[in-house]
Amino acid sequence: MGLGPFSSFMTGTWLEATVVAVVAGVVGFFVVVRGAAFAAHAIPQGAFTGAAGAALAGVSTLAGVGTFSLLAVAAMARWGRRARHDVVTALILVGLLGLGSLFLSMSSQYSEQTFSLLFGEPLAVSTAQVIPSASIGVACLVLVATIYRRLLLASVAPELVAARGVSPERVESWFLLSLGAATTLALPVVGALLVFSLMIGPASAARSLARQPLSAVALSVGLALLTVWASIVAAFYSNWPLGFFVGTLGVFWYLLGRGVQLRAARSLATAPGGAGGPASGRSLGPGPRRGSG
Amino acid sequence: MPAIVTALRSLRASQDEAVRLGAGSSSVLSVRGLSVQLGGREVLHDVSFELGAGELTGLIGSNGAGKTTLLRALLGLQAVSAGTVTLSGRRERAAVGYVPQKVGLDPDLPVRARDLVALGIDGQRLGVGLRSAARRERVEALLQSVGASHLADARVGALSGGEQQRVLIAHALASSPKLLLLDEPLANLDLRSTQETVTLLATLARSRGMAVLVATHDINPLLPFMGRVVYLAEGRAASGTTDEVVRSDVLSALYGHHVDVLHAHGRVIVSVSDQHHDGPGQGWGPEPRGEALVGGPGGQEAPGEQQAPEGCDLAPDDCTDDAPQAWQP
Ligand SMILES: Nc1ncnc2c1ncn2[C@@H]1O[C@H](COP(=O)(O)OP(=O)(O)OP(=O)(O)O)[C@@H](O)[C@H]1O
Numbered sequence: 001m002g003l004g005p006f007s008s009f010m011t012g013t014w015l016e017a018t019v020v021a022v023v024a025g026v027v028g029f030f031v032v033v034r035g036a037a038f039a040a041h042a043i044p045q046g047a048f049t050g051a052a053g054a055a056l057a058g059v060s061t062l063a064g065v066g067t068f069s070l071l072a073v074a075a076m077a078r079w080g081r082r083a084r085h086d087v088v089t090a091l092i093l094v095g096l097l098g099l100g101s102l103f104l105s106m107s108s109q110y111s112e113q114t115f116s117l118l119f120g121e122p123l124a125v126s127t128a129q130v131i132p133s134a135s136i137g138v139a140c141l142v143l144v145a146t147i148y149r150r151l152l153l154a155s156v157a158p159e160l161v162a163a164r165g166v167s168p169e170r171v172e173s174w175f176l177l178s179l180g181a182a183t184t185l186a187l188p189v190v191g192a193l194l195v196f197s198l199m200i201g202p203a204s205a206a207r208s209l210a211r212q213p214l215s216a217v218a219l220s221v222g223l224a225l226l227t228v229w230a231s232i233v234a235a236f237y238s239n240w241p242l243g244f245f246v247g248t249l250g251v252f253w254y255l256l257g258r259g260v261q262l263r264a265a266r267s268l269a270t271a272p273g274g275a276g277g278p279a280s281g282r283s284l285g286p287g288p289r290r291g292s293g
Numbered sequence: 294m295p296a297i298v299t300a301l302r303s304l305r306a307s308q309d310e311a312v313r314l315g316a317g318s319s320s321v322l323s324v325r326g327l328s329v330q331l332g333g334r335e336v337l338h339d340v341s342f343e344l345g346a347g348e349l350t351g352l353i354g355s356n357g358a359g360k361t362t363l364l365r366a367l368l369g370l371q372a373v374s375a376g377t378v379t380l381s382g383r384r385e386r387a388a389v390g391y392v393p394q395k396v397g398l399d400p401d402l403p404v405r406a407r408d409l410v411a412l413g414i415d416g417q418r419l420g421v422g423l424r425s426a427a428r429r430e431r432v433e434a435l436l437q438s439v440g441a442s443h444l445a446d447a448r449v450g451a452l453s454g455g456e457q458q459r460v461l462i463a464h465a466l467a468s469s470p471k472l473l474l475l476d477e478p479l480a481n482l483d484l485r486s487t488q489e490t491v492t493l494l495a496t497l498a499r500s501r502g503m504a505v506l507v508a509t510h511d512i513n514p515l516l517p518f519m520g521r522v523v524y525l526a527e528g529r530a531a532s533g534t535t536d537e538v539v540r541s542d543v544l545s546a547l548y549g550h551h552v553d554v555l556h557a558h559g560r561v562i563v564s565v566s567d568q569h570h571d572g573p574g575q576g577w578g579p580e581p582r583g584e585a586l587v588g589g590p591g592g593q594e595a596p597g598e599q600q601a602p603e604g605c606d607l608a609p610d611d612c613t614d615d616a617p618q619a620w621q622p
């Protein structure tokens with residue numbers, strides 16, 4: 001009975017997962033408010049190619065994933081400005097996936113390690129392995145904290161940042177860099193296919209539930225932590241892949257956020273006087289001016 | 294053609310000789326010979342004007358006339374091919390406030406009106422930004438100055454267009470600008486909101502000693518408050534007081550063909566005939582309703598220049614009972 005999910009053998013896993021959740025919660029908030037979910041989907045997929053390449057070349061997975069995350073981010077920052085964002089993102093994704101399939105076909109044996117990177121395999125992280133990811137995580141958080149205000153303002157409307165003498169394209173590039181770092185960190189733990197569910201699920205619920213930006217970031221981090229912690233315990237006992245639990249909880253958070261929001265809207269609409277938020281206080285004008293949204 | 298050129302030249306010469314700002318008003322912004330090329334086309338050509346402290350100036354032009362381009366050039370966001378833009382006094386970026394055209398705000402964005410205004414104070418700085426009582430008070434004061442205190446805790450994206458406009462104005466005012474640029478702030482506003490917004494802008498200009506430039510395709514809401522006007526057409530600009538610019542001879546010279554200026558019920562209707570033009574839709578004035586008044590097949594019913602049409606049938610929109618009174622300040 002010595003090897004439960006809370007035994008010392010699992011310390012590395014818990015630490016790693018905690019770092020991943022904090023970073024994904026913070027970066028995920030901006031992914032959601034900027035409508036960058038497609039980029040958050042494409043970067044891990046592209047980075048998976050890096051993992052396959054690393055297995056082929058015999059270098060560390062983190063290095064391969066990191067290199068290809070950066071590559072994808074740089075391409076998006078460079079070409080996403082001119083053409084339509086989503087088209088450029090899709091083309092980068094397709095190009096990298098093509099390369100990934102080549103790498104996979106070239107590796108002699110079907111690499112179990114590479115396969116686990118698709119769905120995540122967190123249950124055997126040593127404490128020493130946490131150090132590089134924790135460094136990336138801290139760097140990523142420092143980056144986001146540094147650009148926080150202009151990133152938030154650019155997420156409201158890019159023109160408002162531009163009018164203050166800050167290039168919204170540059171802000172976008174820094175944001176993509178933080179997304180690449182978060183991906184590099186999270187991919188080996190939750191898997192390439194599910195990195196983005198850890199970023200989107202908790203953050204989307206936080207967006208619906210919180211009223212102001214900093215509390216939304218905090219809530220997003222809290223829900224992401226809850227997600228990975230609960231998933232580790234569940235995966236440990238069930239032997240099902242961690243990604244399954246992360247993905248399912250992500251959808252659950254989203255639905256929870258929506259549900260609470262709808263309930264709030266409905267109760268406001270039926271409240272006597274229909275005090276839907278701050279009223280204009282004047283009876284003039286053509287009826288209610290704000291929809292229930 | 295020579296007559297037009299002369300008219301334009303004399304107009305420009307008179308502007309250069311004496312910068313006729315309102316009495317006691319000092320120049321905040323001076324634009325000289327500004328030209329802008331976009332996609333190989335000269336969208337603005339040799340545009341010159343001055344903006345005075347405490348004054349509300351209208352930047353009038355139809356769709357595609359180059360209003361947004363001009364504002365972006367003033368902000369330094371648009372490269373110019375010729376000309377100078379001189380801002381008096383403080384030279385830093387914070388001296389110019391900007392309210393862009395059509396900001397599409399996400400209704401689910403967890404950003405309250407007060408958060409957006411706070412970002413107006415220091416949104417360009419690095420770091421997360423610590424909250425302080427002083428900052429909070431300043432945000433409250435800014436919201437109050439645009440009559441939006443009651444909206445402070447609402448999500449900006451969930452506000453109505455007119456309400457968002459006020460919050461965006463408070464955001465732009467947060468850096469205490471000497472010059473405030475607004476791009477179509479009156480689009481999509483109903484009569485009352487339009488009137489309230491224009492009154493607010495004129496009041497802010499006066500109380501803060503700030504130059505305010507309002508880009509709009511409809512000159513009428515601004516008429517009671519506007520000291521001066523910059524009129525854009527065909528890539529060129531005419532500027533001066535409303536009486537100096539909104540005249541048949543001046544606008545005809547600007548457009549390059551005959552333009553009628555009609556006054557009815559305290560409103561101005563600029564009627565541009567497109568007879569001398571290549572395609573339909575080109576060169577229509579900012580007041581397309583005027584098309585029924587002159588030019589085209591129905592030209593014989595055109596009243597003479599500067600005459601008020603008696604009946605209301607010509608411009609039904611202008612004949613609602615409340616419209617004329619509504620413009621009283
Ligand atoms: N990036 C661009 N490349 C080429 N032409 C452009 C570009 N941006 C604007 N234009 C052209 O410049 C002209 C002026 O555009 P601008 O947006 O300044 O007009 P506007 O007066 O603001 O019009 P609206 O009232 O519709 O907002 C238009 O004819 C437009 O087609």
Ligand SMILES: [Mg+2]
Pocket residue numbers: 360361362394476
């Ligand atoms: Mg425009």
